[in-house]
Amino acid sequence: MTTGTIFDIREFTVHDGPGIRTTVFLKGCPLRCAWCHNPEGFVRQPQTMVTPAGRRVVGQDMSAEELAGILNRQAEVLAANEGGVTFSGGEPLTQAEFLVAVIDRLEGIHVLLDTSGCADAHDFRSIVQRCDLVFFDLKLMDPALHRHFTGQDNGPILANLRQLAGLGVPYVVRVPLVPGITDTEANLTAIAEAIRSLSGLVGVNLLAYNRAAGGKYPGLGMTFEPTWDETQPVNASLAPFVAVGLDATVLGLRDHEGK
């Protein structure tokens, strides 16, 4: 029996991919993005979180059979609404074996992987090949800035992006806009240059900054310490993408709910 740990299952989501979807949030992430608004996704282990409604445990162990069963019971409704299942997190690929076991048990459900791309190359390929669509986050092209703000090198992420371009699965590149950090013209231009010739890319989404990003940290005994001015408007500049012929869109906070 393959067991995974999830911290939320959200039904009837309309901003995590096409149609009406169920979004499954898997616990555990190798990155520590300074702007992350889902800190309960950092570690794999269940945690106690203090909320205005009281203390609750975030993180639930579940077998692949159990999760696939829940999702399969929704298959008809999801298909009727041109939707499916989105796996998000955390980083869903940290539970690659579990994810494979769940996806392989799904009965004709559209599968979307929402990933940071920070994963073992073999796991990445294995899971992407089981998906219908991928949301691939790109944060910072400068290696030193990426390391500073996420705690990890972007080399393996970019290698997985290049791998993704050869797998024949459509994908959207998503860029979280953090004022003065990821939204600089230099960073957006570097991202546009990096992805302009990749095959399989069906669009670019610039994601609005979540000003409530720090809300969950105190409840987990953590501190949110933005080094940027959260009140500063983001530079939602499509020009670098349009200039290289890419189809890019800015999504407001209500238009993206996942990672």
Ligand code: SF4
């Ligand atoms: S923003 Fe996404 S990739 Fe970054 S730490 Fe949070 S869950 Fe992980």
